[in-house]
Amino acid sequence: MTVLRVALAQINPTVGDLDGNVAKILHTYDLAETAGCDIVAFPELAVTGYPPEDLVMKPGFVADTETALLRIAGHTGRCTAVIGYVDADFDLFNAAAVCADGRVLGTYRKRLLPNYAVFDEARYFTPGNETDPLELYVIGGVKVGVSICEDIWSPDGPLAVQADGGAELAVNINASPYHRGKAAYRESMLATRAADSHSALVYVNQVGGQDELVFDGCSLAFDADGNLLARGKQFVEDLLIVEVPIAAV
Amino acid sequence: MLVSTEPVEQTERVANPLTDLMEPIDELYHALVLGTRDYCAKNGFQDVVIGLSGGIDSTLVAVVAADALGADHVHGVSMPSRYSSDHSKTDAAKLAANLGLDFRTIPIEPAFAAYEAMLAESFTGRPPGLTQENIQSRCRGQLLMALSNEFGWMVLTTGNKSEMAVGYFTIYGDSVGGYAVINARAGREVIPEAVITKPPSAELRPDQRDDQSLPPYDVLDPILELYVENDRTAAEIIELGHDADIVRRMTRLVDIAEYKRRQCPPGVRVTTKAFGRDRRMPITNAYRG
Numbered sequence: 001m002t003v004l005r006v007a008l009a010q011i012n013p014t015v016g017d018l019d020g021n022v023a024k025i026l027h028t029y030d031l032a033e034t035a036g037c038d039i040v041a042f043p044e045l046a047v048t049g050y051p052p053e054d055l056v057m058k059p060g061f062v063a064d065t066e067t068a069l070l071r072i073a074g075h076t077g078r079c080t081a082v083i084g085y086v087d088a089d090f091d092l093f094n095a096a097a098v099c100a101d102g103r104v105l106g107t108y109r110k111r112l113l114p115n116y117a118v119f120d121e122a123r124y125f126t127p128g129n130e131t132d133p134l135e136l137y138v139i140g141g142v143k144v145g146v147s148i149c150e151d152i153w154s155p156d157g158p159l160a161v162q163a164d165g166g167a168e169l170a171v172n173i174n175a176s177p178y179h180r181g182k183a184a185y186r187e188s189m190l191a192t193r194a195a196d197s198h199s200a201l202v203y204v205n206q207v208g209g210q211d212e213l214v215f216d217g218c219s220l221a222f223d224a225d226g227n228l229l230a231r232g233k234q235f236v237e238d239l240l241i242v243e244v245p246i247a248a249v
Numbered sequence: 250m251l252v253s254t255e256p257v258e259q260t261e262r263v264a265n266p267l268t269d270l271m272e273p274i275d276e277l278y279h280a281l282v283l284g285t286r287d288y289c290a291k292n293g294f295q296d297v298v299i300g301l302s303g304g305i306d307s308t309l310v311a312v313v314a315a316d317a318l319g320a321d322h323v324h325g326v327s328m329p330s331r332y333s334s335d336h337s338k339t340d341a342a343k344l345a346a347n348l349g350l351d352f353r354t355i356p357i358e359p360a361f362a363a364y365e366a367m368l369a370e371s372f373t374g375r376p377p378g379l380t381q382e383n384i385q386s387r388c389r390g391q392l393l394m395a396l397s398n399e400f401g402w403m404v405l406t407t408g409n410k411s412e413m414a415v416g417y418f419t420i421y422g423d424s425v426g427g428y429a430v431i432n433a434r435a436g437r438e439v440i441p442e443a444v445i446t447k448p449p450s451a452e453l454r455p456d457q458r459d460d461q462s463l464p465p466y467d468v469l470d471p472i473l474e475l476y477v478e479n480d481r482t483a484a485e486i487i488e489l490g491h492d493a494d495i496v497r498r499m500t501r502l503v504d505i506a507e508y509k510r511r512q513c514p515p516g517v518r519v520t521t522k523a524f525g526r527d528r529r530m531p532i533t534n535a536y537r538g
Binding site: 002003004005012014015035036037038078079080098100105106117118120135136137138139140141142177178179180181183184187207208209210211212213214216218221228229230231232233234235238240241242243 | 265267271285
């Protein structure tokens, strides 16, 4: 049975501090690579911090974000990094870059954009559209699907499609704000997703305060039966290194 | 897309970390601390200042601030008026001593008396009331902002969610500040350690207690939860068995306090329906439901 070593980089970025966030990401990347990790996953929009709100309406800011991502990608080696950032072509996308060996290998664009309560993602982003392939990455011989936050809250979302496509590990990156009771509820939801999709699942969450929002971290990893493998700390930065068994399907 | 065919070769396996989940009460407290700490640090503030009344709300804010920033960086100010009880003055001092906060007392009487004199001619023949209560509150806000401007300390406000809901605060008075640490916490929730035997009181009039102006929190909070968090109408809430008169008065207060809330500082969101981004009601609103 294959076992992948996955690092969940539960970091506290500062919105708008691109240089500071890049430094933090690179530092954490190095720790993960030194620890022999196959994958290191960073939170949703880790490069910009979450939520950047109307900052993304400045073309200069988005351009600076892309430059920052390329700096991170250029630094990668053997360990594959999954990093949240703002992708832009004609529209803006809440995206995750998959990077290794000094370059960006692929980009996943968030499909389900939350637009309720404290979330206004429809104000800024276009959903990853139907024709974007839900690409799987073969990392360490294991088929890996990438998704972002809200994507995983739906039972019919990208996770299900990736599972149909043979995904053995789901990497879901998040900036999920705390509210009372959320941590336990979220954990139970994720266990269900892992079991339903018959794939191992790792969930990394931002930690820290941003205006009114507090992100609680509590990153998690599950096996393909929905059993909890690891749980990170709450309300503090953490580098959660998890041995994830990949079951034969 | 093929990235690599083999996992990284490992010489030994590591144990998977499994940190226990905190109790909900501890999660809430940690959220308040982290929200406060990061708002200050990420905006370049090392120190905060809090008006300490000796009551539960300012006590809780002081405890959170001390945990967030270190007691060395928290400044407490007691600003008694001619109406403040002796025990509230000593409670504030005792709290500050227990936590190791810098603490000072600045009575507001000279300022309040000055305002009364300045307004005497305009207010001839008019009985004192809410206006005088608000003047006292704004004296305190003015003092806190002066300390803030002079020393670079961020003012933390101490209003709780129930007060925010019904507008039980003085705009430009006790709402003056940079961060509203407990504005998402209902009036009678979680109290880590506090003065709980004294009935809560704003001490703005002689012998005033909160429950003379408002229903007790255990009556008020359920109505607020239905109206604010669950989006029920007054009629629906009355249908559920709550006192009709109280429901109509309190829901009306919530509606007319919208403009005030819009001018309050941000605070830590801990529920799914905090004032702020979660709930965006129009200020100009003629719906009475």
